[in-house]
Amino acid sequence: MSAHFAAALPLVLDPAVLGVVALAALLGILVGAMPGLTAVMGVALLVPFTFHLDPLPAVAAVVTLAATAIFAGDIPGILLRIPGTPASAAYAEDGHQMAMRGEPHVALSLSMAGACAGGIIGVTVLVMAAPALARAALQFSSFEYFWLALLGLCCAALVSSSSARKGATALCLGLLLSTVGLDETAGSARFTFGSTNLIGGVNFIAVLIGLFALPAIIRGFTQHTPAPRFPDIPFRALALQLRKNTTKLKINMARGGLLGAAVGALPGAGADIAAWIAYAVSRKLSKTPEKFGAGGAEGIAEAGAANNGALSGAYVPALVFGVPGDSITAVVIGVLYLKGLQPGPTIFLNQADMVYAIFIIFFLANLALLPLGLIIARLARRLLMIPRAFLAPVVLAFASVGAYAINNSAFDIGVMLVAGMVGYVLEENRFPLAPIILGMVLGGMVEFNFVTSMIKVDGDLTAFFSRPIAAALGVATIAAISIPAIRLVLSRRG
Amino acid sequence: MxxxxxxxxxxxxxxxxxxxxxxxxxxxxxxxxxxxxxxxxxxxxxxxxxxxxxxxxxxxxxxxxxxxxPPPWVKFPRQITAVLLTLGGLLFCALFAERLGFMACIFVLTFPLQLCLGARPAHALAVSAGTAAAIEAGFVWLLGAPLPRGVVESLFR
The missing domain is CATH 1.20.58 (Methane Monooxygenase Hydroxylase; Chain G, domain 1)
Structure with a gap:
């Protein structure tokens, strides 16, 4: 492992890579600190830029932006009680209560220390677990990959929404979109309706930008939010609190980081779910549970650590199996494919230096949260005062150019527009959007492995359970689908 | 909705x-x-x-x-206009970006929307120009993406 790290280090120390990391970190802070702009949206807007970069800076940009945006989402949550990203919602109330008591620097230092510690713990888990899992995954055949992808999709649909029915419907929509274009096995055009623009399929980045950016832009200027008022943050006090809280709450941060990494590795369960679970666990184990929701420190530190821990954990299934853990890793998988890198166990054999370089980037991005956080806390006042009248149109302009730049096709702006309108209506009616993206990314993998397996065994479905790991994954998938259905039926009867 | x-x-x-x-x-x-x-x-x-x-x-x-x-914003004419300008602006870009170029399209997309959201014309003009310049610098100069310049192509010769 150390040899791989040594070989990867010069790749990361390339000034171009470090420059991209620095720019992505600043962009992430900006996106996260703006209420209404999510980390997924920031990543979606960044992807068109990455198309013109080399593979390592492209992935580094996405990794860094996501890590910094998730942390920066805490800033408006603490100062304005408006979480910058959904992942910050779990402890926004505590942070804001603390700020209202005249201690915004304490809340920000807790969030900063939690994010950094959680991120580092998550990356350590990733570095330890991913290569070991990859060695086991080398034995996998199309049966195991089929079940793995299907299990990921089922979890994504069931976990991401309060309504499994709506999650599953959104997932089917994503799977349907993945079938548009030339079929991989037979080479025939499907659902193209004579349009040459659809021969290569529906561009998932254009759909991603549409689904996540357009509804956020529209909500940004159609929802009334109070004019921001917040205090100045003293730099010295912030730095002192950072040191004090890291020592005082190290157990909470360690537990949050580990829990976040474990939850993040589950397909469909992203940073927001990890933060809520960590917050609940922290409250349960706390000696002062009454302080939760009233400006307590433990919840901020533990859930903040879980946030960034989950981000790293989500890369375990993404890198090892090519199965994304959340929307952000779905984008990373797309970027890896576009850059000629095949996520899966063989990436650890064929492009090990690249993988370890990505691990180093993870460490760098999470360590950079401390200096960046200290600076941004000072600038937060100006940043949060940017009027919506300017912000929404600028984001819209970048979204439209981003959609165009992927294929240099105005057709993709149309795809983005349609996806945005559909996404707005679906989201307003509580359909989750992340399963659509996961369905689009994993649809090809599910179909290819299913059809290949069916051809291999001449349609004998029992063969899908003939290998031990395939059988275990098959049972887990069937359980994931049937247990919620059985519970639903029983609850109706009861 | x-x-x-x-x-x-x-x-x-x-x-x-x-x-x-x-x-x-x-x-x-x-x-x-x-x-x-x-x-x-x-x-x-x-x-x-x-x-x-x-x-x-x-x-x-x-x-x-x-x-x-219906969504709550349908009660406010300004917000209806803003939503229509957003969707209409994107449609305009989809139809005319390749012919008119992105610089022109960014103005059509951002300038009226900013005015509708309450920005002053001078500020809106500056933000639109700044956005167009940032996109030209970021995508075309820095990353080499071939964005069409359309009606302003002659300015770059």
Whole structure:
């Protein structure tokens, strides 16, 4: 492992890579600190830029932006009680209560220390677990990959929404979109309706930008939010609190980081779910549970650590199996494919230096949260005062150019527009959007492995359970689908 | 905008049925039982199933008062205009970006929207110009993306 790290280090120390990391970190802070702009949206807007970069800076940009945006989402949550990203919602109330008591620097230092510690713990888990899992995954055949992808999709649909029915419907929509274009096995055009623009399929980045950016832009200027008022943050006090809280709450941060990494590795369960679970666990184990929701420190530190821990954990299934853990890793998988890198166990054999370089980037991005956080806390006042009248149109302009730049096709702006309108209506009616993206990314993998397996065994479905790991994954998938259905039926009867 | 699940159910039912019917036309691979139609047929069937399920839940929870709830912003003419300018601006870009170029399209997309959201004309003009310049610098100069310049092409010669 150390040899791989040594070989990867010069790749990361390339000034171009470090420059991209620095720019992505600043962009992430900006996106996260703006209420209404999510980390997924920031990543979606960044992807068109990455198309013109080399593979390592492209992935580094996405990794860094996501890590910094998730942390920066805490800033408006603490100062304005408006979480910058959904992942910050779990402890926004505590942070804001603390700020209202005249201690915004304490809340920000807790969030900063939690994010950094959680991120580092998550990356350590990733570095330890991913290569070991990859060695086991080398034995996998199309049966195991089929079940793995299907299990990921089922979890994504069931976990991401309060309504499994709506999650599953959104997932089917994503799977349907993945079938548009030339079929991989037979080479025939499907659902193209004579349009040459659809021969290569529906561009998932254009759909991603549409689904996540357009509804956020529209909500940004159609929802009334109070004019921001917040205090100045003293730099010295912030730095002192950072040191004090890291020592005082190290157990909470360690537990949050580990829990976040474990939850993040589950397909469909992203940073927001990890933060809520960590917050609940922290409250349960706390000696002062009454302080939760009233400006307590433990919840901020533990859930903040879980946030960034989950981000790293989500890369375990993404890198090892090519199965994304959340929307952000779905984008990373797309970027890896576009850059000629095949996520899966063989990436650890064929492009090990690249993988370890990505691990180093993870460490760098999470360590950079401390200096960046200290600076941004000072600038937060100006940043949060940017009027919506300017912000929404600028984001819209970048979204439209981003959609165009992927294929240099105005057709993709149309795809983005349609996806945005559909996404707005679906989201307003509580359909989750992340399963659509996961369905689009994993649809090809599910179909290819299913059809290949069916051809291999001449349609004998029992063969899908003939290998031990395939059988275990098959049972887990069937359980994931049937247990919620059985519970639903029983609850109706009861 | 809230709609009763029944209407979503009908829409997904229709979509799934259409997918199943269309998939029957996909050519089979010679000598193979499983080809291009298998997966879309399964997805179409799943959409039919979940569409029916949404119809049932929609009927069960049906209340006239909540059949259709318009979004709160329809009460505010300025917000309606802003939404229309957003969608119309994107449509304009999709139709004319290659002919007029992105610089012109960014002005059409951002300038009226900023005015509608209450920005001063001078500020809006500066932000539109700054956005166009940032996109030109970021995408074209830095990353080498061939964005069309259209009507302002002559300025770059």
């Amino acid at each position: 809230r709609l009763n699940d029944f209407f979503f159910g009908i829409a997904f039912l229709a979509l799934g049925s259409g997918v199943v019917v269309e998939a029957r036309e996909f050519p089979a691979v010679p000598g193979q039982l499983y080809g291009a139609a298998v997966f879309p047929t399964l997805v179409g069937a799943a959409l039919v199933f979940f569409g029916l399920s949404l119809c049932v839940s929609g009927v069960r929870d049906f209340r006239w008062s909540s059949t259709f709830l």
